[in-house]
Amino acid sequence: DAGVIQSPRHEVTEMGQEVTLRCKPISGHNSLFWYRQTMMRGLELLIYFNNNVPIDDSGMPEDRFSAKMPNASFSTLKIQPSEPRDSAVYFCASSLVASPETQYFGPGTRLLVL
Amino acid sequence: KQEVTQIPAALSVPEGENLVLNCSFTDSAIYNLQWFRQDPGKGLTSLLLIQSSQREQTSGRLNASLDKSSGRSTLYIAASQPGDSATYLCAVDQAGTALIFGKGTTLSVSS
Numbered sequence: 001d002a003g004v005i006q007s008p009r010h011e012v013t014e015m016g017q018e019v020t021l022r023c024k025p026i027s028g029h030n031s032l033f034w035y036r037q038t039m040m041r042g043l044e045l046l047i048y049f050n051n052n053v054p055i056d057d058s059g060m061p062e063d064r065f066s067a068k069m070p071n072a073s074f075s076t077l078k079i080q081p082s083e084p085r086d087s088a089v090y091f092c093a094s095s096l097v098a099s100p101e102t103q104y105f106g107p108g109t110r111l112l113v114l
Numbered sequence: 115k116q117e118v119t120q121i122p123a124a125l126s127v128p129e130g131e132n133l134v135l136n137c138s139f140t141d142s143a144i145y146n147l148q149w150f151r152q153d154p155g156k157g158l159t160s161l162l163l164i165q166s167s168q169r170e171q172t173s174g175r176l177n178a179s180l181d182k183s184s185g186r187s188t189l190y191i192a193a194s195q196p197g198d199s200a201t202y203l204c205a206v207d208q209a210g211t212a213l214i215f216g217k218g219t220t221l222s223v224s225s
Contacts, residue, residue, distance in 0.1 A: 004157070033212060042217035043158075043203065056212065091157060101146050101207050105157035 004106035006092050012112045018080040021109045024073055025094030033103060034067055034077050035091040043091070049075065050097050082113045116141045116208050120216035127194055128224055135189040135219045137204030142182045149178050149189045150203040152218065158203065162189070194223045 005024040033048040047057040052069045069075040093103040117140045146165045150158040162171045162178040170179040177190040201220045205213040
């Protein structure tokens with residue numbers, strides 16, 4: 001299995017631009033998680049989906065952030081408009097609903113907003 | 115609100131030394147606790163998972179313990195090697211869903 005796939009791996013953009021991060025979970029997994037990692041705050045959960053349905057989005061920092069999961073094999077995290085404080089590494093992870101503790105992480109997207 | 119703290123934030127040891135990484139959490143009502151490894155520029159890899167009913171788990175040179183009542187876990191690494199250099203993250207699963215992470219301990223093992 002290819003594991004969790006994230007794209008792009010690196011993104012540099014200017015403040016105010018729209019940013020879209022993409023994730024392909026492991027085939028057969030039905031839970032998907034988006035995390036953000038910064039030096040100051042560590043790794044924080046933004047949102048997670050079970051069977052393509054958002055379950056908990058309390059970690060989404062602002063209305064500028066939105067996430068979708070149109071099908072079992074694809075999810076997006078969008079930031080519009082982006083701000084310098086959004087600079088971080090964004091991780092996607094997937095698991096089985098029955099085993100949420102066994103999460104497999106993607107390599108992350110390193111975002112820099114200038 | 116659950117908070118997870120890891121001490122120390124960074125640790126440097128010579129090769130061959132045994133070492134202990136610490137993790138504490140404020141709410142003892144957890145489902146399980148995990149230790150992850152993160153290499154620079156990479157994602158996280160799960161090392162050990164301890165269910166709330168367990169006291170410890172072992173994998174090779176790694177041993178993790180859990181004391182739920184005191185809100186503490188330790189990760190013991192025996193005979194450290196340069197390849198162990200990485201950031202080690204502790205995470206608790208409080209609701210059988212998402213994980214709450216500590217900020218990690220960055221370990222450097224010199225040869």
